[in-house]
Amino acid sequence: MSAHTARAYVAGAHRLIGFLGEHLGGAVDLSTLGRLTSGDLRAFLAKRRSDGLGNAGAARELSAVRGFLGFAGVDLPRMQGARVKRGVPRPVAPGDIDAMVEDVSVADAEWVGLRDVAVLLLLYGCGLRVGEAMALTPATLPIGDAMLVTGKRAKTRLVPVLAPVREAVMAYVEACPWPLVRDEPLFRGAKGGALSADIVRRAVRGARGRLGLSERTTPHALRHSFATHLLGRGADLRSLQELLGHASLSSTQVYTAVDAAHLLDVYRNAHPRA
Structure with missing residues (x-):
């Protein structure tokens, strides 16, 4: 676990x-x-x-x-758990993601802005979980067209890296004032320690407040957006499963509901009798 x-x-x-x-x-x-x-x-x-x-x-x-x-070796008395209705992920619009990236780029220290941009682009451009981004080390450098990511249960996967994401990470690396040692965290906090996921969440929270975005706009929503936007542009579920690092295809299938919900919204907004 x-x-x-x-x-x-x-x-x-x-x-x-x-x-x-x-x-x-x-x-x-x-x-x-x-x-x-x-x-x-x-x-x-x-x-x-x-x-x-x-x-x-x-x-x-x-x-x-x-x-x-x-x-403890005890047989659990028979009982049924509560039914949990699986929620549909809420993706962030591409324009809103661009605005967030622009917003977090403005920081008291230039390297901090570059760091936050790099992290957000990794979440959206590569579909990483926040913990996966925080676990990256300088051993991944220099980043090429793909990189190896360690996800849940220490499962590794190969993730393609778009040029803008690669450039953002390398811009942060060049500006970072702290020495980046091979097996230590790639992303650093203001005092040189490992960057906390809470700091990333705080940066996103501040950006969405300034931009007037929904409270559902979270770091993890950027990963949802990665999956939803790929699926909406023709990616197949099996490939998406590999990119996200899902152990089960059923975890990936939730994004088909997102795409269907989007189609229904378009229909209701466009059809004269909707």
Whole structure:
């Protein structure tokens, strides 16, 4: 599992144990876990929902509980998780992406603006996840027509690199005031440490506020835009799956719904009887 998934599962296990201590009125040990009923777990999920957890969060929490009890060798009482309606990704219009790139290029330090432009273009131009961009090292330099990216579950994939993306990354590299060591992070923060994904999110948040864009305009939405715009211009699902690094084609098929939704919007806006 990824480090994020592991942390989430550990946190879910701690929440379950803390709840059971109060719910059952005593210390929680292996024998306690072995006596759990579906009613106990429903009570736990009801408590989590009272904390503001939605269907998707409840499904993740139940998955964490299943993982923990399985690790402890306990059979999970039979119960059905909440149904999660899969949302349709919302792509960002190409013009809005251009405006965002232009906006983040203006920074107190020129190299910081070049860095933020390079990161955003990697997300949109190569379809990278934020974590994948943050994990790049100078070992990828000089960037050619393609680069090797390490994604979820340490799975690697070859990603084509467009000339504007390559030029933006190299412009940042030339301007960066910090020494770029082969196995250290490529993108640096203002004080020379590894650039945080939160800083990237903050830059996008600031740009969308200044430009009046939707709150759905996030770094990850740029990856969605990469996929949606490719599909809308004729890319096939299998190729798109490889480019995005999806383990399952079902994860990629969500973008067909996006394309269909766009067609319906065009139809409704254009047809005189719509």
